[in-house]
Amino acid sequence: MAKMLVRMKALMVLTGIFFMLYFGLQPLTEMVEKKPLVSYPKEVVFVNTSECHIAGPLKSAAFKCAIEPINKMRCRKKQLTIAVTKGGNNFLVTQNVAKDLHCKYWLRSARDLKNDKYLEEGHFDLESKSSKEIKMGTGQQIVRIKCLDKFNETKYHDVQYFLPPPDPDLKPEKNLGKLSVMVLGIDSISHMHFYRYFPFVKGFLLNLPHTKFYGYSRVGLDAYANLMPLLSGLSANEVDPELSANEEAFLWQNFKLGGYSTAYGEDNAQGILTHKNGEWGSPRQPIDFDLTPVMMEIDNHTRYSIDLKEMIHCTAGRTYQEVFKDFILKLIPHMQESPFFSFFWQSQGVQEYYEYGGHLDLTYMLLLKKLLDSNVLNNTLILLMSDHGLRAGTYRMSFQGMKEESQPLMVAIYPEWLKEKYPLAMENFEKNAHSLITPYDLHDTLMDVLSLDLLQDASIESRMKSYPAKKMPRGISLFLPIPEHRNCDLAHIPSLFCFCRDLTEVPTDDGLVLRCSRFLVESINKLIKPFEKCHPLKLQMVLQAHFLDFGEESFVYELRLRVRTSPGNGIFEATVRLSDVLLLTSPISRVNNYLSQSYCVSDPGLKLFCSCI
The missing domain is CATH 2.60.40.10 (Immunoglobulins)
Known part of the structure; x- marks a missing residue:
């Protein structure tokens, strides 16, 4: 009995100590765990001007992961030789x-x-x-x-x-008055996709002078349509007729004439810069270092695939991506010797798999570190960019994925001395971070780089004063201020790619929606009518319909539509303007994969629409 009383007293003492400690330390605990006065933002503002406001959530929309683990995709064969x-x-x-x-x-x-x-x-x-x-x-x-x-x-x-290094006995004259340019492109990466999947690159950029251009927008459906304006200042439809008449239409030629060495490389044999008939769209001769013949030799003889969709390829023990990266690294000694214009583009994996971006993060961080360590970054403007967001798949089918498709990555990395030497130009450059900009603007920006005297304060001030008040040019150098009143029409951004305007959901069984949807399918059938092997398409279902708000004072009415057709279950999007007659105001975009349904046609533009008989 005495032992039990002792135990009860001990238990009471311990209980008292517990409550004393708990309630005595509670104020201290609350002080330590005090919540911050400013909560973390839940969204990113891309554009915020008088004519355009675009914002997006930091959190990604729900999506289905790839059937096969991205991080386990490896080349199966051995690597027996190195060059x-x-x-x-x-x-x-x-x-x-x-x-x-x-x-x-x-x-x-x-x-x-x-x-x-x-x-x-x-x-x-x-x-x-x-x-x-x-x-x-x-x-x-x-x-x-x-x-x-x-x-x-x-x-x-x-x-x-x-690719041998430069001959040490041949010392070229270094022109310190020139700024090298490198376009470092990753296909199908939206700005928010980059934010979520590239933590190493984002962290590395914190130590470098750079500007993120949140308002960068696409102007065309695919990579070709978005990169032709960058490389030529012309739309994809304007480029082909110009090639024979104007051999100096592309940036490679402009920079070559300006005393630069040139390079071009993609991780694909069938590159983005091709004509619809498969011929190369850009003149090849002026390019000093071209990876294309290497990738064609690999593609013709040693290629094999490592994913179920057969979209990621290897040669022996290396992925195409590794061959591509090795090409860039071998060029670094040449970049150290003379002014350089280079264009690099990666597309394998990122076009098909939303998660593949994270697989590239460390690779691109190490590449930027190599460029920094070799002092290439000290004299180079790098455009780390994309052409558009993911164009197909489960993530693209979400409303958020639809918006992100038109918000590609655009980050400019530049040497610190550029801000010191050209303060007004770089002040404008950085202020344009949240302006509505396009590939046409990038072309004009790089043309300014060719003549750095144009960036002197006096020159910038003169150009700003003589700026056209009424007719706005299609392309505006980012070293000049982008006008506050610029909207999608003035920037030549088609309605389908413009998210400055509010979207109001409309019932899919509305009579006007059905009429416009049938018109959209009829427009597709007109495109494929000359090809007898393609099935005529029928409207199976209207999946989404949104009314585009042009403002109370506007008499323009447009519908953004997403429809499914048969046969083939193709899912298409476009915008239709309502007037006396219906009018398509955008290209027609396919947002699901067609796989082998279009085997009977070779034109990549028609493959989107053709379901072979």
Whole structure:
């Protein structure tokens, strides 16, 4: 009994101590855990002018992940050779040889895009667990290697590319009065997609002078339609007729004439800068360093896919992305030697998988770090950018995904001295961060870079005074202030890509909505009518309809529509203007994948609409 009383007293004492500590420390705990007076923003303001307000949530819309894990996609085959240049000579260096192999190689020049003939063919043997150096030649070269075992089974098939560093004996005159330009593009990345999936790059940018252009908008459906205005100052429809008459239409030629070396590379053999008939849209000869012949050789001989959709490719033990990245790294010594205009574009993976962006984050951070460490960033304007957001898939089908498609990434990275030397121009540049801008503006901006004297304060002040008050030009240099009253029409942004205007949802069974939807499908049928192998389409269902608000004083009425058609279950979007006659005011966008339904046509523009008979 005495023991029980002792235990009860001890329990009461402990209980008293507990309450004393709890209530005694509670005020201190509340003080430590005091909530911040300013809560974190839930959305980002992209554009905020008198004519346009665009904002977006930080949190992504719900979406279905890819069937296969993105982070587990790896090239399945071995990498037995690397390309090395030393002493002015090119060598294939073998590694990880597991068994005796007999190899054949085919050598060709990397400077000749049209010539399919090989310069040289040869043989060599590899012994198990040994290394070897095979001398190839000099200069820019492409070599394809195929190795067989004693049973004549292919064990290795790959393409290597030699890009030697500059000759140390030939010291070019460094023109310190020029600013190099690098377009570093990632396809299908919206600004908010970048915000969510690129924490390493975002963190690295905090240590660099840069400006994020939140109001950057697309002006066309695909990469070609959005990059032609950047490269030429012309729309995609205006470019083709100009090519034969004006050989200086593209930035490569402009910068070449300005004393710059030039480079072009994509992680794809069928690049974005192609005509609809498959021919190259940009003149190739002026480009000093071109990855295209390398990617074509790989695509024709050594390509294999590693994803179920067969959209991500490898050669031997490397992805196309790694070949592309290696090309940029090999160019760094050349960028250190002379002024450079380079255009790089990555599209594999990011076009198909929303989560793939996170797979690239560390790669691009390390690339920027390499450019910083090599002092390239000290004399280069880099446009880290995209062409549009994700164009198809489950995320694109959400309302938020629909908006983000028209809000591509655009970040400018520049040296600190640019702000010190051209204060007024750079003040305008940074103030345009939340203005409504387009690829046409980027073209005019880069043309200003060609003549840096145009950025002097006196020149900028003179240009600002003589600015046209009534007729606004299609492209405006970002070194000048973008007018406050600029809207989508003045910026030449089609209605389908413009989110300055409020959208009001309309019932999909409304009579006017159904009439406009049938008109949209009829417009598609007119496009495919000359092709007998394509099924005429029928309206299956109206999925969404929104009324575009042009303001109380406007007599313009437009509907933004999303419809599903049959056969093929194609989902299309467009805007239709209501007047005496119905009128399409935008291109027609397909927002779901057509896969192999369009096998009977080769034109990429028609593949969107054709369901083959």
